[in-house]
Amino acid sequence: MKWTNKGNEKIPFMKVVEAVRQNPAFCIYGAGQYGRELYGLLKEFHLLDCFIDNDKNKQRNGFQGVQVIGEDEYWKKEKRPLIVIAASAENTENIKLHLQEKGLICNQNFFIFKEFINKIFPIIVYFIFGKVYVNLSQICVTERCSLKCKKCAHGCYAVKSDKEDLTLEQIKKSADVFFAKIDYICEFVLIGGEPLLHRQLAEAVEYIGSRYRDKINIFSITTNGTIRPSGQLLDACKRYEVLFRISNYSKQLTKLEKQYQLLKALFEENGICCIIGRPDSSWMDYGFEYLNRNGTEEELINVFDRCDTPCHEIRENKFYFCVMARSVSENLSKNVGEDDYLDLDKLKGPNWKRELLEFILGYSEKGYLDMCNFCYGAECYEHPIPVAEQL
Ligand code: SF4
Ligand code: SF4
Incomplete structure (x- = not known):
């Protein structure tokens, strides 16, 4: 979306904000992995009522120390809280249809996890608490990688092994600038390339974790699970409850399966959580290497708006809406969109929080990124490719 009235754009979901003001409580439908993520968010803002789950064990014992009720109990509540469905894609669809049959309306009485944490929660947090919340942001500590995936969405296969990583000072500055403006984030990620190649990753974790x-x-x-973390990194990760997300490439690179299990055991021994991705998921081809839309302004704004990527990046003072756009442009030497970021250092004046909210919701000066010209965006799902094919 293109800014036409910066700092005063019309914000959607204001009826939801009103409903939350009237009854500041949500039920999380699904006491599992997504439910746990959402629990942290809602608890932080004192907006959690309970979980809904059919599992009788969970109903008996609770989940994350919170009450779990069956759906029947929900309908008996006098003042029924809004619901967020936090389940797998397939279960989400079933629960959604079921709630609609019961007369509830999507994005009014109930919400879907991804859209809620990415698009709706920032609005609730801004208007009710006067704070800035963002769903996800990353620091790419290095563009180097220990693998060479043909279709790496960051274009890391083209990066020379001697390319300079972000220095520790640059990582510190990125975190400082980011948290000077953002009050709360659902997930803050250190990523690469392969982040464990960075020699001062433990110090980076220590710095961000302690502050x-x-x-x-x-x-x-x-x-990508190819590198064993050092003792120093494990210590820092334990101290600051860092979650390791291991991308699962074992279908393509079968020998990695054993390595994942070794890592899992190591993390368990050290009291660190890790999630190994599903092995059967496919990748999407974004078309960065060959696509050129030669799009008009209107077409590119449409591509950007439909894409709705949640993967933002902070790099010193520069807040990029799309980490792939920045990294691919740089790593594949496309050198476009070099100004496609929000300068957080320059974000000043009485309305800066509102401007930042609008940026998070997808507003910008141009309304698109130059890299959208070279990217399938939302259409990438029509172009599935095998996971992690190596060059
Ligand atoms: S997809 Fe991940 S593992 Fe593969 S080259 Fe890119 S950063 Fe490395
Ligand atoms: S269309 Fe592509 S380049 Fe544009 S924001 Fe989406 S993922 Fe990024």
């Missing part, structure tokens, strides 16, 4: 951990729901490192 900003209370502003982060999930502090994570995304790794």
Whole structure:
């Protein structure tokens, strides 16, 4: 979306804000992995009523120390809270249809996890608490990688092994600038390339963890699982409850399966959480290497708006809406969109929080990124490719 009235754009979901003012409580439908993520967020803002789950065990014992009720109990409540469905894609669809049959309306009485944490929660947090919340942001500590995936969405296969990483000072500055403006984030990620190649990753975790951990729901490192973390890194990750997300490439690179299990055991031994991705998921081809839309302004704004990527990046003072746009442009030497970021240092004046909210919701000066010209965006799902094919 293109800014036409910066700082005063019309914001959607204002009826939801009103409903939350009237009854500041949500039920999370699904006491599992997504429910746990959402629990942290809603708890932080004192907006959690209970979980809804059919699992009788969970109903008996609770989940995350919170009451779990069956759906029947929900309908008996006098003042029924809004619901967020936090389940797998397939279960989400079933629950959604079921709630609609019961007369509830999507985006009015109930919400879907991804859209809620990405688009609706920032609005609730801004208007009810006067704070700035963002769903996800990353620091790419290095563009180097220990693998060479043909279709790496960051274009890391083209990066020379001697390319300079972000220095520790640059990482510190990125975190400082970011948290000077953002009050709370659902997930803050250290990523690459392969982040474990960065020689001072433990210091980076220590710095961010010691200063900003209370502003982060999930502090994570995304790794391809090829490198064993050092003792120093494990210590820092334990101290600051860092979650390791291991991308699962075992279908393509079968020998990695054993490595994942070794890592899992190591993390368990050290009291660190890790999630190994599903092995059967496919990748999407964004078309960065060959697509050129030669789009008009209107077409590119449409591509950007439909894409709705949640993967933002902070790089010193520069807040990029799309980490792929920045990294691919740089790593594949496309060198376009070099000004496609919000300068957080320059964000000043009485209305800066509102401007930042609008940016998070997808507003910008141009309304698109130059890299959208070279990207399938939302259409990428029509172009599935095998996971992690190597060059
Ligand atoms: S492991 Fe990840 S960062 Fe490395 S080349 Fe593959 S997709 Fe890119
Ligand atoms: S369409 Fe634009 S915003 Fe979306 S992933 Fe591609 S470059 Fe990023």
